[in-house]
Amino acid sequence: MRFQVLGPVIVRDETGASVSLRGPRYRAVLARLIVARRRVVPVTRLADDLWDEPPADAVGAIRTFVAGLRRALEPDRPPRTPARLLVTEGPGYALRAEPDAVDAWRFDDTVRAAADLPAAQAVCVLTEALSWWHGPAYADFADEAWARAERSRLTEQRLLAVERRAEAQLSIGAAGAAVPDLDAHVAEHPWREDAWRLLATALYGSGRQADALAVVGRARRMLAEHMGIDPGPRLRRLEQDLLLQSEHLDPGAADPTAQVWEQARAAYDSAVPARTGRRLESAAGLMRDLAVTGGGGLAAARRHRIAAVAAADELGDPALTARVIGIYDVPAIWTRSDDPAQDRRLVDIAEKTLRRLPDHGDADRARLLATIAVESRGMLPAEHPSESGLRPLRAARQAEQIARRLRDPSLLVFALNGVFMQSFQRAGLAPRRDALGAEVLTVAASNNLATYEVLGHLIRLQARCALADYRGADRHAAAADALALRHELPLVTVFTAWYRALRTAVAKDLAAAEAAYERAATTLDGAGMPGLEHGLLPLARLSLYLRHHEAERIATMDPHTDWGPYTPWVRPVLFVARGEIDRARMALRHLGSPPRDLLFETLWAVVAHAAVAVDDAAVMRRAHTQLSPAIDETTAQSGLLGVGPVRAYLADLESALSRHPAQRSRSRRPGRGQRPADDHT
Template identity: 45%
Template sequence: MGVEFGLLGPVAAWQADGSSLPLGAPRHREVLGRLLVARGRVVPVGVLVADLWEGESPVGAVGAVRTFVAALRRSLEPDRPARQPSRLLITDGPGYALRAGREMVDAWQFEDTAARAAAAPPHTAVALWDEALAYWRGPVLADFPDTAWAGAEQARLETLRLDAVERRADALLATGAARDAVADLRAHVAAHPGREDGWALLATALDRAGRRGEALDTVSRARAALAGASAGRSPGGTGPGGARPGGSSPTGSRPGGVSPGGAGPGGARPGGALARAEARILAAPAGSGSGSGSGSGFGSVNEPAGATDGVWNRAAASWDRSVPARSRARLHATAGLLRDLAVTGPGGLEEAHRHRRDLVAAAETTGDTELAARIIGSYDVPAVWTRADDPEGAGELSRTAARTAARLGPGGPDALRARLLSVVAVESRGDAAADAPLPRAADARSTEPWRRRAERAAEEAVRIARRLGDPALLAFALNGSFMQSFADCGSAAHRDSLGTELTRLGIDHQLPGHEVLGRIIRLQALAGLGGPGDLAEADAEAGEIDRLAHRNERPLAGVFTAWYRALRTCETDGWQAARPQYARVLAVTADCGMPGLTQGAAALVALVPVMRDDVPLDPDEFAHLDAGPYRPWLDPLLLAASGATEQARQALTVVPRPPHDLLQEALWCVLARAAGTVGHLPVLRRAREELLPARTESAGAGSGLVSFGRVTRHLEEVDAILASSAGPADDGVPGRGRVHDRR
């Protein structure tokens, strides 16, 4: 909606053209700040009252809050027609929420840019750290420095800022720009003398700049400053500049040293970073300062990596000088780079997604169909999650690949055609390629042309690859087959077979990425089958995935094994034992670069005890959870549980059928539960029809994320409700018989 918000300084809001929006009195800005800190979650009116007044609230406080909200809505959406609900500052149940995307809030843009910088090579990282730090206009929520509700977020973001300053300096050292780092680091340690990493970086920068005497003097001053900072700490508190006892950091510890802000174990004395910096300075021959490309030695870049970076930088510079601009060689090289970038971790995956569409568009503009086909088909990155991270972009890529395959015609190279068809199959996962509204769950099954086209593409790609005997091409085609193996519920055994073949291909032909993919597919399928022997095999696959991921630098594979282990704990020891494990895995994977996996995952986890153990559903528990893409299928159940029977029935009448993906059995069970509660017979019958082929599996467990229990138990409940209901079969009106009520 063109509005951007600021937390990194005084609370602010700007229009798309950069002009400030008037936010009114301090209380208005405080309400806005409080809602921004909630990060899209609903803040009940009572909580707002308690936070704003921090004591006994005056009479009329609730009315005052509503007045503040109304004024903010007028400021933020001045052109909104009267009586039309706000799309930005919404009323949701007991309170209010601000629906702002991550690109709309400076603090979140800072976090995202910092995450990209942390994963980038040194030269790129310096620019990204500069970009991240440029979002800061002053202290966090500067106009509310002493409010209790802001304290935690102020401390967290300030710690991230200090960490960013140090990581930028570390990246500068890795590029050889030690002199450029010195001035900023001097100011940094002067303002935050308790930051040991800052002192160690400054000493290293001075030494690299050829100023060894100053470097050793800095080490001595650092010890005195850190000892003073430690003495000034209260037990269990934080040190100057947000330093934490034990050197903890919200971004994790750094290889080879303490975390940013650390002052050694327990905060009692300086830790190892300063000692290592001093040892390196003393060990180096006199006059050897001003080294380049090796980082600080305790930051994100170590010595071997620094040497590699030097080779990379020289080779990249030679490439730039030698290869003409706008040449085909540049397109091909970029395609290979993006393919490799996608498997390096969250930051690399996001960057690869961002640039891939531009690369494909550039290839199409050449007018060379075969060149475009090679560029499009080169992105054979193993894909395991069946909901696209960017459905719109995935649908566009699928259509581009299909269009290019048609232009190649029957006389085009078979291998290129198979690659394009594999792209169609992979990118058409779920409903990404839908070119019409999805059928309603209440209606009878119908043929969906876009799904059939994707299925045929997968089948033909596999046929061509088998005929050509190309193992890498076959692995890519089988990846497409996996994405199109969800036409019906109950496909776990078939997916286990696909995963087994992919694993064998990967082992026999040294395709480590596809071997990991095959094992993850098997892990999910075995969890879905759910027998004791199946789960034992899945455990073994999880261990092998972790081993391969470590050896082949595939960090994202660990996301899936972490989720599986939480699911496994739930199956073995129950929900209460698994609950803290799920909390940890949700936190760890929130920024894994796969929004198609993580968006709405918390709501699915919260449904586990409801669906698996029949714990009564409490709608208030879900009020602060973002159901993400699963909202249409969860809403009827939430409405039914809150007593809004007619609204639930209406929602069931119009809800689309669940996507054909790893969670389709789980979502059909959710719809069946809602339909049984309010007596919506058409959806109940349709759910039964869809779930019957999966009756021996565990609902949702095939995702490797959550399990809603055995499908057969859900079917028994459906059958009991249908047997006790005597009404028309197709109008959704329950008869006079007993209807199962789970409210």
Template identity: 50%
Template sequence: MRIDVLGAVRALHDDGSPVDLGGPRHREVLARLVAAEGRMVTTDTFVHDLWADPPARAVGALRTFVAALRRALEPDRPPRNPPRIIVTEGPGYALCLPREDVDVHRFQDTLARARRNAAVVNDLGTVLAAWRGPAYADVTGSAWAQRERTRLEELRLEGVELRARILLGSGEGADLVAGLGAHVDEHPWREPAWELLARALYRAGRQADALAALRRARSMLVDQLGLDPGAGLQRLETDMLNGSACLEGARTAWTGPGVRLGPRTTVDVARTLALAGGDALVRSRRDRFAAVRAAERTGDLSLTARIIGAYDVPAVWSRADDPEQSRAVVAAAERTLTGLGLDGPADLRARLLATIAVESRSADLSATELKRAQQAARQAEELARDLADPALLVFALNGVFLQSFGSPGLAVARDRTGAEILDLATRHELPNFAVLGRLVRLQSASALGDLESAASHAIAADQLAATAEAPLVSVLTRWFRARAMAARSTEPGGPTAASAAAHYRAAEGALRAAGMPGLHRGLFPLALLGLRLLHDRPAPTDPHLDWGPYRPWTEPLVLLAQGRGEQARAALAAVPESPRDHMQEAMWCLTARAAVRLGERGIAAHAAAVLRGAGAEHAGAASGMLTLGPVARYLAEAEACARAG
């Protein structure tokens, strides 16, 4: 089964033959389910979206449309067997098809991958070519469809321009001229389109035509809108007139002792790549470390400090993606800091200290290393405040945030840090750190169980990420929405636990492709365990689940679910102290739950003592990505166990 909505709404069987969907209302019901992207659409929403003035029997008519669609989409389904494509879910319906079987979902997913990884540019060309016309073209007169058409058209234009940008960046481009010429004719107010056309003409050896295109863009903007061209178009025209080497893709790079820190150095490129995620993130780490080592070989301490401190990429997770490299960067920063001495430039010292704080977030830090990292965070913040440098201060506050997991129950303090990051970044136009501030506040609100505030931060983060070109953000906010659904699955009338699990699974698929190895391993099984605990069910026992770094804390409960009590007791005795990170409350709650189930009063008492300061928070929810439920529940059980006997 395949469903297409990029054009008129249609459904096709596996052999390519069309499905008779029925009349316009039937197609609109199917289209509205596609637009929900697997989420449930309530009956009330359907009635509101399908009729401006709903008739008295609107709900009955909707059920008739759904029944007819089910027969059309699953003609061979035996009687009394539940439908598999349009399913009833709570007070509404949901479409259950793999995303690759729906053209609009396939397009959006490919575009998201292309933002992260230029290597999928051919796939992007394929999905762009599959557009048959405006999205939901035959769903007319519906406000929801018009909103979706507008949104998807903007994404299509972005895709056209992203594909051109990638191809131009890889040395191609002469054959893009015709397509980009048509693109600017159709959308003459899109300055990025004019810039791409001019670059393609220049690449084709048509410098005069490239300059003429820029002058045409200028004329249209000035004469018809009264606006000057943006900085990008102006800079491109200057570069063309001056024959700048950057038009041929040249970049300043590290080549040895004679290197210089130019406007587009390796570390600057690495910082840009890091924000893209995926394979680009791996390349970013490699290029960043190569730049640091090359800088150290020059023997120039100030230059080395600038290179190390220039990688001020916002970091929201308390585990490093590459712990070994993080330790190497910290060591280089400490060597450089020692060389500069206390009399060294305050701004360089602050950046080095902030780098130490940000990079020192591995789970295996010794007590001495942890103390040094926390001191570095405080010193960087003090220096940055004295210098009154907002960009430096938000970087230092990023280190403060990452070093604020010293004990359970500090969500309120982290929220204050996130609020200051957001305020500084907003006032001083630092979009990447504005995204960080939103995510920190999302995590803090999630930890405190304030899902309404967390949801508003998620929406704002997604909006900021769209303009800051930070595709990893949507991966994190998708996890938050799955976490919120899991919490609501315990409420009367809420989604089913199975629906919450499906959303976790979908979020896991996006995370695996995002290039964040310090984050994804073990997260999905832990989310499923949390969901089961919310519903008072035993731990999942699927042997294929990869518990990753969380195995020591989850294993006692898994063994108990398998009926292996003595092995569970031995595993509980071997459980280490929880690392001081986003998941520490969750790990302590798992320890408490296992101790209670096994009657281990001493371990229960210890877990209760550690958790006492986190009684107002939700276990695991500081991640913003999953929840085990209120800490207070586990704390009360552990305290009761400790008092027993």
């Protein structure tokens, strides 16, 4: 749930839809708990805040409000289970929302963080933060005493953010962009001398010296007439500097990049009307460029991209929606989604648009199909196929066919990216992905498609790791790093840093590999890739200990470690290492298949290790069936970590299964090219 209080109080679910909060008292309770910022508000205090004279049944009424809010905020919570969001604690209630779930809390954190950012980045961050305001804070409760102090504080924070953004704009030479907002700012808040000073400086930086001096004069008259005071020393100094044309007044004037950006922005704003499809297409294009900057840029790009797609969908023009979706052809290398709910929503809109699109729009159709394939990453059926699970695979193939027919290089590499994301139907497909990466690399290099040239190198890096060709992988890592440096693509180093940690692990230096993985993990800090980050470092440590047969180290791993999405397949090995054999057997008994993605072989090998240790023949047979097609590969197909050659785990499984004579025939390897028994795709 996302909570908006910078304007009317609104709650939105993961799809962005508004959540019904029933009557005003319900909203007031929620708003009061948000004001408390995760602290407990006693029931007696709530009663005093909600009513001038609390009724006799105030406590019962508040319980009713809280119960209704809980149903709205946690609609899927099973009956009689404790609430996780709106909790009862001691004498009252608290809203335990995450820090980024409430726009006001997020705004505070963003304004604070912007003070330490480079000016150009601060402008972007503060501009986005100011866009979260949709009216006065807690607009529904302007007359409530309990909201007054918080509303005043947030208002002051917003004014500070406007002025800090203007200062950052001035420092990069974007004075013209600062003028309109500052003009409105001083009109609304004429007592803020810093606002007058910044407006005069921005006007001067825009080549309007006379206007700048006139603004200082207006400020002087306003202060004298209404407050009976003279301007402060900073405003008086500025007036002198304007008359002397001091150089320090326009520090960014020599920055051609800032000047070009500002001129282009102004020209676009004047030439392209607001509320047009062209603006949505431009926004999607900007988000495509923003995504490859990493960190906050990637997270913001994902958020604004889905907003642009949703806005296009609301306009009801399928051709426009198709273009807005298809423009965002950002290469994808990792097979686990960063935001599954958002990706499902995007895929739903793309599929709906595809059904409505005229038959003659082949290029748009191919981009929609490729988008469905890319954004459905990790959705291949684990063991039991379904129609919905196979649709992305067919979409990838159809996109590729159309792209080849149209002979469009940029469309082809986008479609091949979708094919790559759906190329995990079974283990042992590294050679196929290597050929796919080679084609992406050739097409991209021949057509100056730098981001896809990097993608080709990273796909081949992964494939060469799976095939134990680490020298080949070294060459692709070096080439990807060189391209990343030349084209300012910082996220590439995340993958190459983790690859080099894997390389250290392969060299059998355990201590050095542990240190390398610790360093690699720092590249994920702020990278904006939760689908990659969550649980990866502990899994890398476990892979090292399995590779080096360090069972004692596995036994000493912190039992409270967050293994993220890998928990079900890791848990049996941890139990085995601690000697908890019965718990390991229980964990294996109902274990499903890991997702068909870059860690498929690794996780099956981990499961195989545990199954052999507890002599679970059924799981050993499943593991053998799944791993057999990759007998000539390693488990390092992710290019980030691995637990050794697949052949070694198959040998252990066969040796253990030989003690189960009735099952020997069922453990034989499939022949070359034969699919495993439960591969339905």
